[in-house]
Amino acid sequence: GALVYQYPRRTICKSGTSMRMECQAVGFQATSVAWYRQSPQKTFELIALSTVNSAIKYEQNFTQEKFPISHPNLSFSSMTVLNAYLEDRGLYLCGAREGPANTEVFFGKGTRLTVV
Amino acid sequence: QQKVQQSPESLIVPEGGMASLNCTSSDRNVDYFWWYRQHSGKSPKMLMSIFSNGEKEEGRFTVHLNKASLHTSLHIRDSQPSDSALYLCAASKVTNAYKVIFGKGTHLHVLP
Numbered sequence: 001g002a003l004v005y006q007y008p009r010r011t012i013c014k015s016g017t018s019m020r021m022e023c024q025a026v027g028f029q030a031t032s033v034a035w036y037r038q039s040p041q042k043t044f045e046l047i048a049l050s051t052v053n054s055a056i057k058y059e060q061n062f063t064q065e066k067f068p069i070s071h072p073n074l075s076f077s078s079m080t081v082l083n084a085y086l087e088d089r090g091l092y093l094c095g096a097r098e099g100p101a102n103t104e105v106f107f108g109k110g111t112r113l114t115v116v
Numbered sequence: 117q118q119k120v121q122q123s124p125e126s127l128i129v130p131e132g133g134m135a136s137l138n139c140t141s142s143d144r145n146v147d148y149f150w151w152y153r154q155h156s157g158k159s160p161k162m163l164m165s166i167f168s169n170g171e172k173e174e175g176r177f178t179v180h181l182n183k184a185s186l187h188t189s190l191h192i193r194d195s196q197p198s199d200s201a202l203y204l205c206a207a208s209k210v211t212n213a214y215k216v217i218f219g220k221g222t223h224l225h226v227l228p
Contacts, residue, residue, distance in 0.1 A: 004159075032214040043220040044204060051214050093159065100214050102148050102167055105206070107159040 002028040004096050006108025013084050013115055020080040021111040023094035030096035033077040034105070035069060039090035047092075050077060084115045119143045122205050122219035130227050135192040137222045139205030140185070149181060149188045152204040154221070160204055164190070195226045 005024040013019045023033065035047040048058040050071040058064060071077040077096070081088055091112050095105040122139050129135045139149070148167050152160040166172050166181040166188060178191045192199055205219040 006159075034214075034216065036218070044218040046215070046217060049215050057215075095160075095216070097214065097216075102165070104150070104162045104165070105152075105216055107161070109159045 002026070002098075002106045004030075004094060004106045004108040006094055006111060008111055009109060010112045011114070013113070015085055015115055016083055018080055018082045019084060019113065020078055021092055021094075022078040023076070023096065023108050025075045025096045025106070028096075028098045028106070029074040030071075030077065031074065031099065032097050033069075033071050034095045034097075035067070035077075035079050036093045036095060037090045038093060038110070047079070081113060084113065086115050089113055089115050120205055120207050120217050120219035122203075122222050124222060125220070126223045126225070128225045128227060129195050131195060131197060133195050133226075135190075135195050135199070135224055135226070137190045137192075137203050137205075137224070138187065139189065139207075139219055140187045141207045142186075143207070143209070143217075144186065145209045145211060146186055146207040147210045148208050149179075150206040150216075151179060151188075151190045152206060152218070154202040154204060156201070160202075163203075192224075195224075197226045197228045200224055200226045 003026045032051040034049045037045045046059050047062045050056045069079045091110045093110045094108045150165045151163045153163045154160040164179050166179045181188045202221045204221045208216045
């Protein structure tokens with residue numbers, strides 16, 4: 001079956017520091033990886049979409065300078081939250097797909113970021 | 117701007133009752149709809165997908181899609197306490213195939 005392992009599950013970082021989260025796809029080829037943030041205020045926001053052999057596309061209000069993403073192959077992706085502040089708190093989820101359009105997104109279990 | 121709108125935000129139904137959840141896209145170019153379910157503390161998992169007009173049934177779950185109005189609905193009959201979860205509607209387009217946008221979700225609570 002298709003699985004996405006995401007780690008760490010939880011992390012606490014000091015305000016102004018950075019943290020990195022990673023996702024590993026198993027059982028399928030992660031042709032595209034999308035990073036989402038789930039928070040009580042704004043629920044499910046798309047941060048950026050990374051597709052192999054294409055540039056990473058960031059949504060409005062999210063930038064590469066703040067959330068750099070790496071997607072070097074068909075099984076791995078990482079995202080870093082740079083200079084984390086309180087408003088960056090939330091559950092970060094990576095969702096990977098093998099094909100386009102009508103294929104299912106498989107999610108990791110999420111990385112819960114707490115900023116203190 | 118949220119392009120996938122879900123209603124209601126929260127829904128309480130008694131065990132054995134019918135739960136009806138709604139979702140509309142404000143983007144007229146949407147081609148595909150999904151429903152995902154996320155139990156507390158877990159990752160979202162796909163429940164059902166629907167790509168063409170009409171109805172699709174899987175066990176206690178039925179989804180409807182009206183492409184003209186870009187509206188989809190999920191109906192859960194004989195609701196069980198284990199159905200209590202956040203239900204997320206998602207949509208994507210053929211022209212931007214890899215991008216999937218999610219709605220804010222409906223919190224379903226099934227009371228025993």
